[in-house]
Amino acid sequence: MTYRTVKQLAPAAAPEELFTGQWQNRPSVLDDYKPYLDDRWREGCTNAWKLWEEIIPLGYKGSYQRVRAYLHDKRTSPQSVIARPPTPRAVAGWILRHLETLTETEQLQLKAIRTRCPELDALTRYVRSFATMLTGRQGERLPDWLDAVRQDDLPSLHKLAAGIDRDRDAVIAGLTLRWNSGVVEGHVNRIKMLKRQMFGRAGFQLLRKRVLLS
Template sequence: MAAVGGDRAARLQGQLPARSRLPARQAHLPTTGDHRPPSPRAVAGWILRHPDTLTTSEQLELKAIRTHCPELDALTRHVRSFAAMLTGRQGEHLPDWLDAVRQDDLPSLHTLAAGIDRDRDAVVAGRTLPWSSGAVEGHVNRIKTLKRQMFGRAGFALLRKRVLLS
């Protein structure tokens, strides 16, 4: 039965005009050692990871992809400069980064830039100043978790005791 379906598909493929047939394989796309192009997930992982953590073959494949796709090249440059800005606590470079993002035709990054721009002062301060509200946020998260666990089980008195004793 499978041979009949396969035979029918082959006959239909043969009847299509040559220009409407799908190419068997894109020759210009970079491939891995097993002759398959890398998955979008793999490419995203290569872009998001620090360049020093990539293997030599991953670096070569990413370089080939960036050569063939200018949009991915621009995206990689923006992502890496943003990561360097965040890890290096260089919030003062944020306005320059936002301007550079707006100059490229990358709608997803434009959305991110617009969101950051709404709270620009807070983002710059968070990446520049040495103070952090992480400890307070941790306590708030712990209390909310306890509240969710206790929902519908007991009254305020037991919840209060549990928060104070934890």
């Protein structure tokens, strides 16, 4: 045993504390369904068998014993046992994706988050409203969207609104007209890729030839 390990374990007051942190973060097939179990527990449903039956239609493939063990920990632990919160990256992905592409578990988790956090609930509404404008070419709705954003207490969106305002006409045109600069941006990205590939390996003439022939 190294000195570093001894120093780390020395403060433990009981043998059980030596194992703290070793297994808590291991992924489990139940992880995605723990928020649902937590909500039902708070609603007063503590029957493990009933809750196991409820999460099976949601896609749970694990055993009843795993559900029972999780609820047993909630009953006996001196501290409240709750599900590990989703990462910010996961929540951002749920907000940005179409609702129909989310699994039932993801929809339940996102609903729970929006219920507990009014700011994220408002942000989700604005993101999806903007996505509708973008995909449906509804640029005429942009001024009303900007006004609603300014009236809400979301500083990060205020900065976005200020940036859009500086090029409002161009943004409205981009959200309305069928023409876009996608083809041009594609060529620019291709040229940048060729430049990175040949950096320090060839001169301008060879780079020019590759750009013209690719």
